[in-house]
Amino acid sequence: MKIVIIGAGVAGAILAHRLHGLPGIELLCLERVGLGDHAEAGTGLNVGPNAIKALRRADPALAAEVEAASLPWNRWTTSLADGTVLADLPLPQVADNPGIRIRWSELYRVLRTAAGTAIRYGCTITGIGRDPARPGCTVVEWTQGSQAYRMDGIDLLVGCDGRYSDVRAAFSGAPEPHHIGAAIGRALVEDSSGGLIDDYGQWFNGDHRLLAFRVKPGHVYIAATFPTEPGAPVRPEWSTEAVVRAAWQPTSGKPLSAQMQWLLDAFCGALADSHWARVQESEPRFAEPDAGVLYLGDSAHGMVPTLGQGATQAMEDACAAALILEREIRAGSWDVRAWLATIEAARLERVRFVMALSVAATDTLLAGADPVAGTRWKTEPPFLADLARLYRDVALGDASATPAAEPVAG
Ligand SMILES: Cc1cc2nc3c(=O)[nH]c(=O)nc-3n(C[C@H](O)[C@H](O)[C@H](O)COP(=O)(O)OP(=O)(O)OC[C@H]3O[C@@H](n4cnc5c(N)ncnc54)[C@H](O)[C@@H]3O)c2cc1C
Numbered sequence: 001m002k003i004v005i006i007g008a009g010v011a012g013a014i015l016a017h018r019l020h021g022l023p024g025i026e027l028l029c030l031e032r033v034g035l036g037d038h039a040e041a042g043t044g045l046n047v048g049p050n051a052i053k054a055l056r057r058a059d060p061a062l063a064a065e066v067e068a069a070s071l072p073w074n075r076w077t078t079s080l081a082d083g084t085v086l087a088d089l090p091l092p093q094v095a096d097n098p099g100i101r102i103r104w105s106e107l108y109r110v111l112r113t114a115a116g117t118a119i120r121y122g123c124t125i126t127g128i129g130r131d132p133a134r135p136g137c138t139v140v141e142w143t144q145g146s147q148a149y150r151m152d153g154i155d156l157l158v159g160c161d162g163r164y165s166d167v168r169a170a171f172s173g174a175p176e177p178h179h180i181g182a183a184i185g186r187a188l189v190e191d192s193s194g195g196l197i198d199d200y201g202q203w204f205n206g207d208h209r210l211l212a213f214r215v216k217p218g219h220v221y222i223a224a225t226f227p228t229e230p231g232a233p234v235r236p237e238w239s240t241e242a243v244v245r246a247a248w249q250p251t252s253g254k255p256l257s258a259q260m261q262w263l264l265d266a267f268c269g270a271l272a273d274s275h276w277a278r279v280q281e282s283e284p285r286f287a288e289p290d291a292g293v294l295y296l297g298d299s300a301h302g303m304v305p306t307l308g309q310g311a312t313q314a315m316e317d318a319c320a321a322a323l324i325l326e327r328e329i330r331a332g333s334w335d336v337r338a339w340l341a342t343i344e345a346a347r348l349e350r351v352r353f354v355m356a357l358s359v360a361a362t363d364t365l366l367a368g369a370d371p372v373a374g375t376r377w378k379t380e381p382p383f384l385a386d387l388a389r390l391y392r393d394v395a396l397g398d399a400s401a402t403p404a405a406e407p408v409a410g
Contacts, residue, residue, distance in 0.1 A: 001024055001025055001026065001155050001156070001329075001334060002028075002151065002153060002154045002155050002156075003019060003025055003026070003027050003028075003154070003155065003156045003157075003158065004027075004028045004029075004030065004138075004140055004151060004154050004156075004158070005019075005027070005029040005030070005158040005160055006029075006030055006125065006128075006140070006157070006158065006159055006160060006161045006166070006167050007029075007030075007032070007159070007160040007161035007162060007165075007299075008029050008030075008031035008111075008112055008115065008119040008121075008160070009108065009160060009161075009162055009297065009314070010107065010111065010297055010314040010315060010318070011160040011296040011297030011315070011317055011318040012029055012031070012119075012158070012160030012161075012296075012297075012318075013029075013108070013111035013112050013114070013115045013119065014055070014058075014059065014111055014115075014315060014318035014319065014322065015029075015158065015160065015296065015321055015322050016029035016115040016118040016119055017059065017062060017111070017114045017115040017116075017118065018058065018059055018318075018322035018325075018326060019118075019322065019325060019326070020115065020116070020117075020118035022325075022326060022329050022330070023329070023330075024329060024334075025329065028120065028151065029115065029118050029119045029120065030119075030120050030123040030125065030140070030142055031112075031119050031120065031121050031122075031123060032122075032123060032124065032125075032161075033121065034122045035112075035121040035122070036109075037121075043103075043104055043186045043187070043221055043223075043275065044101060044102065044103055044104060044186075044188055044213065044215045044219070044221025045102055045103075045104050045107060045221075045308070045311050046073055046099060046101050046200055046213060046308040047073070047099055047100045047101075047102065047107075047308065047311055047312050047315065048099045048307070048308055048309060048312040048390065048391060049073070049091060049095035049096065049097050049098060049099040049391040049392075050095075050099075050312060050316060050390060050391045050392070050393075050394045051099070051311070051312040051313075051315035051316055052066075052097055052098070052099060052100060053095075053096060053097055053391075053392070053394050054315060054316045054319040054320070054394040054396055055315055055319055056097070057319065057323075057394070057396060057398075058318075058319035058320075058322050058323050058396065059319070059322070062110075062114050065110050065114060066100065066102070066107065066110055066111070067100060069102060069107070069109075069110045069216065070100035070101060070102035070106070070107075070215075070216065071100065071101045071102070071213075071214065071215060071216055072098035072099070072100060072101075073091065073098055073099035073100055073101050073199060073200050073213070074090065074091050074092070074098050074199055075088070075089065075090055075091060075199040075200065076088075076089045076091065076202075077089075077199070077200070077201045077202070078201070078203075078204070078371075078375045078378075079201065079202070079203050079204070079257065079259075080203065080204055080205065080250065080252065080371065080372075081203055081205040081210075081249075081250045081256055081257065081260045082250040082252050082254035082255065082256065082257055082260075083254075083256075083257030083258075083259070083260070084252075086204075086371065086372060086375040087375050087378065087379050089379070091391070094384055094387040094388040094390075094391050094392075095387075095388070095391035095392060096391070096392055099308075099312075099391075101199075101200065101213045101214065101215050101221070102215055102216070103188070103215050103219065103221075104311075106215075106216070107311070120144060122144055122145065123142045123143070124142060124143045124144075125140065125141070125142045125166060126141045126142055126143055126148070127139065127140065127141035127142075127150075128140050128141070128157075128166065128167065128170045129170060130291055131152050131153055131154070133152065133153070134152070134153050136155075136290065136291065136292050136336070136337075137152070137153050137154055137155055137291075138154045138157045138291055138292060138293065139151070139152040139153075139154065140154060140157065155292055155334075155336050156292050156293075156294060156336050156339070157291070157292060157293045157294070158293075158294045158295075158296060158321075159171075159293065159294070159295045159296070159299040159300075160296050160297055160299060160314075160318075161299055162297065162298045162299060163298040163299070163302055165295065165298070165299030167293065167295065167299060168285070168295050168299045168300075171288040171291050171293045172285055172288050172293075172295075175282035175283050175285070175302065176282060176283070177280040177282050177302060178280060178281050178282060178283075179230040179231040179278055179279070179280045180230060180279045180280060180281070180304055180359060180362055180365075180366075181227060181228060181229065181230040181279070181365075181366050182225050182226065182227050182228060182278070182279040182362065182365040182366060183225070183226050183228050183234050183235075183238065183276055183277065183278045183279065184223050184224065184225050184276065184277055184278075184305065185223065185224045185226075185238060185239065185271075185274040185275065185276045186221070186222070186223045186224075186274060186275050186276075187221075187222050187223075187267055187271070187273060187274045187275070188215075188219050188220070188221055188222075188270075189219065189220050189222060189266040189267070189269065189270045190219060190220075191214055191219055191220045192262075192266070193220060193259075193262045193266075196258060196259050197212050197213070197214055197220050197259060197262065198213070198214045199213060199214075200213045201213065201259070203248075203257075203259065203260050203263065204364065204375075205247065205248045205249070205250060205251060206251050206369070206371070207227045207364070207365065207366065207367055207369040208225060208226060208247040208248060209224070209225040209364065209365055210222060210223070210224050210225075210248065210263055210264075210267070211223040211225075212263055220263075220266065222263055222266060222267045222270070224238075224244065224247075224267055224274075225279075225365050226238050226247065227365060227366055227367035227368075227369070228278070228367075231278075232278075233278075234276040234277070238276065239271045239272075239274055240271070241268040241271060244264065244267060244268055244271065245264060245268065248260060248264055279304050279305065279306070279362065279365065280302060280304065281301070281302045281303055281304050281355055281358075281359065282301065282302035283301075284300055284301035284348060284351050284352060284355065285300060285301075286300050286340070286343060286344040286348060287340040287341075287343070287344050289337050289340045290337075292336045292337075292340075294321065294339075294340055294343060296314065296317040296318055296321055297313070297314030297317055297318070298310060298314060300317060300347075300351070301313065301351050301355065303354070303355055303358060304355070304358045304359055304362055306359075306361045306362045306365065307354075307357065307358045307361055307390070309354050309358055309390075313351060313354055316347075316394055316395065316396070317347060319394075319396055320343060320346045320347055320395065320396040320397050321343050323396050323397060323398055324339065324342050324343050324346065324396075324397045324398075325339060325343075327398075328342070342397055343397065345397070346395050346396065346397030347395060347397075349395075350393075350395035353389070353390075354390060357386050357390060361378065361383075
């Protein structure tokens with residue numbers, strides 16, 4: 001049985017690690033970048049408690065390594081730019097375990113190192129399609145260095161190649177982006193805050209939001225949000241100091257809080273290196289069953305970043321797929337269509353819920369938003385129940401989902 005994974009990012013590296021060495025499997029994971037090249041991953045990630053819960057279940061040793069390379073995410077505070085606290089949520093109120101805060105490059109390093117020789121680096125895909133000789137199978141051609149390779153008769157092809165997935169484009173067509181009406185600029189800065197910035201915080205001024213948290217080693221991740229027309233391009237002036245400082249000048253007339261002052265100074269100092277993207281999502285799709293193709297992570301579902309669920313869901317996807325595939329393979333069940341149906345059944349409804357909640361929580365990023373009202377409903381029981389469902393009810397296609405998740409009083 002030939003299984004090929006395209007992309008060794010968050011989802012691909014986790015899956016490659018778990019499938020590597022399973023009996024009856026010839027596994028290849030082809031990654032575009034070179035070994036040790038995590039340069040494309042410059043900023044920080046807050047990964048939800050649900051991803052850590054899933055990884056602890058699917059791959060406890062890997063979960064321990066990821067947690068050791070990160071800082072725990074235990075608390076979520078929301079304030080105004082002048083320091084007025086709007087919400088302060090201890091995550092144990094809605095989660096069974098902490099999330100994590102980690103440099104993106106560090107997450108890649110840990111996951112790719114664990115997958116070891118299962119990953120082939122520096123691969124350029126030159127051809128991808130259905131196998132004309134074997135219905136239900138696929139063919140992949142690639143180069144690595146000066147060598148050209150081809151594998152045909154692939155029984156399961158897994159697209160883990162991220163947001164602009166060539167695999168999904170080849171078999172299902174590229175998904176249409178749905179723009180929500182905000183753009184985010186991100187930067188990773190050295191932590192000279194003297195302890196002012198640590199766990200996950202958000203600071204609002206009208207419809208502008210700064211988000212920040214500390215990551216190992218000695219850095220702070222900062223993300224600044226500007227509202228915009230859905231689909232409008234990122235505006236160059238958002239990367240200018242004058243515009244950024246004006247956007248977070250407190251509407252209350254009070255001075256900036258000490259935290260905000262440091263964050264603004266640090267973000268303005270890093271504007272030249274900031275990375276900007278529009279907030280968008282795309283229709284989820286997990287499989288192209290008649291071709292034996294599976295999509296996981298961003299290739300399966302573009303996700304708005306408001307609740308930090310992009311990498312988080314990529315981890316849940318990979319854990320679910322790993323557990324299901326391992327169970328089927330060890331049971332001697334080699335029906336790829338049945339595998340795909342089981343994975344999609346485990347994941348699709350869950351991902352739709354996460355996407356809808358992420359969009360609902362984006363209200364405070366949209367033009368004209370009131371951060372006080374927009375934060376208030378997020379402190380009330382219905383939203384807390386949804387957060388508890390998000391963080392506790394991981395959907396792995398096994399017995400791990402805890403049905404009736406309720407927030408714990410506190
Ligand atoms: C700036 C930024 C900040 C973010 N912050 C957060 C956050 O705080 N929390 C969170 O949960 N999510 C966050 N996300 C989203 C998160 O990074 C993604 O959702 C996550 O990385 C998706 O994982 P993945 O495995 O699907 O794809 P990726 O991690 O993108 O991995 C795709 C892999 O495929 C490889 N690849 C691509 N094309 C090919 C090809 N043709 N051939 C071979 N290899 C290929 C790439 O090199 C890469 O290694 C953020 C995203 C961005 C851009």
